[in-house]
Amino acid sequence: MTATITDTAYPTPPTSFPSPSPPTEGSPWHNGSRAFLTASVPDLISRLTKYEKIKLLAGADWWHTVPIHRLDIPGVKMTDGPNGARGASFAEMTAGLAIPCETALGATFAPEMVHRAASLLAKETKDRGAVALLAPTINIQRSPLGGRAFESFSEDPLLSGLMAASYVEGLQQNGVSAVLKHFVCNDQEHERSAVSAEVSERALREVYLRPFMIAVQEADPLAIMTSYNRVNGTHVAESKHLLEDVLRREWAYNGMVMSDWFGTYSVDLGILAGQDLEMPGPAKWRTEYLVDHCLMSRKITERQIDTRVEKVLHWAQRLARLSPDVVYGDDVEITSHDARDRAFLRELAGSSIVLLKNKGNVLPITNKRARVAVIGPGATSNCVSGGGSAALNASYVVTVLDGLKVGAPSDLELAYCLGTPAHKLLPHLYGIVNEDGDAGCDLRLFADRDDMAHPARAVRRLRLCDSSGLISDDIPENLKDRPWFAVMTGTWTAPVTGAYEFSLSVCGRARLYIDGLLVVDNWDISQRPGDGFFGQGTVEEMGVSHVNKGQECQIRCEYSNVAGSKIGQEVKDESQPIHNFGLRVGGFPVVDQEQELQDAVGTAQGCDAVVLVVGLGPDFESEAFDRPDLSLPMRTDELIERVAAVNERTVVVVQSGSAVNMPWANKVAGIVQAWYGGNEAGNAIADVLYGRRNPSGRLPITLPKREQDVPAYTDFKSEKGIVHYSEGLNVGYKWYQARKIEPLFPFGS
Incomplete structure (x- = not known):
């Protein structure tokens, strides 16, 4: 043909990107013996010191739990989902497979297909050296405006629950823990850490909790992740009603409950409510000092800590037994073909x-x-x-x-x-290569601005897969909690002759040079807040340069992690929980x-x-x-x-x-x-x-004729920290049927 x-x-965008270089040394997380596989968890708890128990209540870093080498307790590695396994770095993402988004999976109406997809993701997760995938997402598509709507299966709780159950089974039957998320009512991004979803008990039960209940009862996920938000005034991470009364007692759930990343808001309240693990690490709340202070003041007891530790250890042991070669492996990430x-x-x-x-x-x-x-x-x-x-x-x-x-x-x-x-943003600079000739850029981190002209003085070199880098989880210890600098370089071949527009968005400040000439300045200007870098970056600042087709342009972007003059005071959404650093260079012909x-x-x-x-x-x-x-x-x-x-x-x-x-x-x-x-x-x-x-x-969703027909149209986004779920039970197609509103294309068509 x-x-x-x-x-x-x-x-034309590239068809592939290289994986980052594997580590030269073995992982420190999995270097113990395999005695943990047959150990008695109650016996381990009795042998743990108080401070070792406290360490087990939070992660070791962004993606691992804490190992206790003295007792041969390994760390467990997790990775993000739900449409693929990214690996342990936002900046140096290991190349991998991407399955269709969850709305697409919902559109198959075929649980057996979702099971097969999750089985493939289990293999991908293990290729990343991990045994837990932060997926599936089963929040209800209350509104198509929700930023993460594409991550969820449907507007219908039954369809969502059945698909989620198949997804969980596909992962766990292949040795990978599902981490069901986000429990519960995480249906918008606006003020996501602060907003309280005000919802009736009946709607909460029949619409928003129901897919979680189905997945728990049908597939028994090994872990569940709490959402950032509050429900009826209380953060889910601190809600004894939702975590203890509903999840554990009513549904008889016996797995582990972890926080979303930086979704822990207290010491004693979360522990008492039933949140077992704070992520990521090192601990922000569950530090030795703060937990010990709560013990001393009798806000919590050591028996209550033991209960949380028991859940973490049982989870880790089940995964070590299911996938010992990964848990006790070298943590090297690979790409399979x-x-x-x-x-x-x-x-x-x-x-x-x-x-x-x-x-x-x-x-x-x-x-x-x-x-x-x-x-x-x-x-x-x-x-x-x-x-x-x-x-x-x-x-x-x-x-x-x-x-x-x-x-x-x-x-x-x-x-x-x-x-x-x-x-919305200028596309990445497709065709850019690093100094080794691989697709992407080099990013070098420096302790001092004067070192930026000397690559050999770099504290660390990162190999980015394109012309952007979110580097929050790749910062060396000696650069944390202090000003530092970076230089991103690459060689870009111009695809056209004529005016070319370049852009620079940062979480920090930066300048972009093309062949030594300053094209975009996002350093000294009064920076303007934008949506990038999880809501903490600037808008794109633009510049135009003339290029000739086939011309090899040297791209150099100089960066500081210290934000500019106004961005720190004018953040759009102060409830975003993660403090990020990064830079993004885009480009497109002037048309x-x-x-x-x-x-x-x-x-x-x-x-x-x-x-x-x-x-x-x-x-x-x-x-x-x-x-x-x-x-x-x-x-x-x-x-x-x-x-x-x-x-x-x-x-x-x-x-x-x-x-x-x-x-x-x-x-x-x-x-x-x-x-x-x-x-x-x-x-x-x-x-x-x-x-x-x-x-x-x-x-798996209803397509409306107009935005005003969406059930949540009048009550979407937070106002003074509250969003009212005023549509009650009439979510999705139920709204259109109840109000006799004709959709453009109905659910199930």
Whole structure:
């Protein structure tokens, strides 16, 4: 099969990134004997000193629990999910597989497929040297505006619970602990550590707790993570009613309960309520001094500490028995390549795709000697997931354009054009390489600003997988709690000739130089707060430079972890719990948007059909911020309407984790909801468009005609630390049925 495609002046993202270099020494966490496997937990507790017990109540670092070598108790390593296993570093992410987002999994309505997906994630987790995956997320999609809606299965508690149970079983039957999250009512990002979800007892039970109850009773997750927020005035991490009365007594849950990262807010209240483990470490609350002070004042007793320690040790022992080679391994992270995994990911992504409209049987595209226009910013995007904790370094990415090219019927001609930019942040500098010639940048950390000109004086070198780095969990001990500096370098080959816009967003301050010339200054200016770096970064500051196609440009970004003059006083959301450091460099050609739209219309006019690929991405759907509205970015809606006006066989492919507005729904011939499809998204979409796979997915959420129809429309986001769940039981499709509101596309369609 062959296909032709017109040349494009815009950069195509890479298909893979390298894994970071493995450590040169073995991990300090797993170097004990295996006596722990057969040890009696009560006996171990009796032999632990008071201070050893206190240490076991919190993590050792970002991803490990504390080992007690004296008693051969190993540390346990965790890693983030839910659509892949990232590994132990945000900055140096190990390349891995990305399964479709959880909304896509929900759209399969196939628990057996989710079980297979989780089994694959168990293997990926072990490849990262970990035995616990922070997943699945089963919060209800109360509103499509929720920043992490893409991480959840559905608006329906029964579907969410059944999918979660299969996910948990797939992990745990393969030796990896599920960490069910976020218990409970973590349905928005606005003031997420402070907000109180004011919800009736009946709605709490029947809607928000129900998926957790189903997963606990059907699959017995080894661990559960408490949410950041409060419920009816009390932080879940300190709620004896939710953790002890409901979870442990009513549901007979016997596993471990851990905090979300920095989601512990006290010493005694959390311990008394039943939160076993504070993460991450080292401890912020459960320090030797603070816990000992609570013991001395009789706020807690050592027996109550023993209860919490017992849960942690039983959890660690079960994992050591299930996966001893990993728990007692060397903690080296690897990337596996298996053609069978790729084939399954393609099948899984294809099974999640929902065909919402197919007027005049515009699909499948099977005509030979036809000319098809592929238009839209999503066609060449390497977006595999939303952002935040779900972010991954995908080992490879099949874009929609790649999939359509490779899988095209014989003699089908494809013509591509951008149509319109649709990014919130300028894309990473695709094509940048570090000094070793690998994809990505070098980032060197320095103790003194004068050392920045001398790479040999670096305290640490990090190998970033692209032109950005969140480095909060990679800071050497001798740089913590003090000012430090960094330099990010790389060689970038310009993909076009002409004006190129560069951007710099930081959590700290920085300057960007291109071939030695200052292009963007985000150091001395009054910095403006933005959404990046979990809500703690600046907005992008911009600069323009002229480049020539094929020109090798030297990128240098100088950074300080000390924020600029105003950012510390003007943080958008002071309830974000994690203190971050990082920098992000973006770039994109300066384009004439009107000319791009005209080019798209001209291309569409001369074609037999149009595939318009649009959607969102990690800059729009992410942890730490919510979406402001349901609109597609920039001039996307205008692009669709103008193209549809000149070609009646226009098919729109939407890549998003939740609902988007579709004011053009009646003007196009086809609509395909493709979600975030993971590594194989492009091939899976091509399989559907070319008729090789039946689009059997069904909507796990309701798509509204307008944002005002969403049940939580009048009560979303926090006001003075409170959000009222005023819709009660009428969440999702129940609202539309009760109010007789016609959705654009109903749940299950």
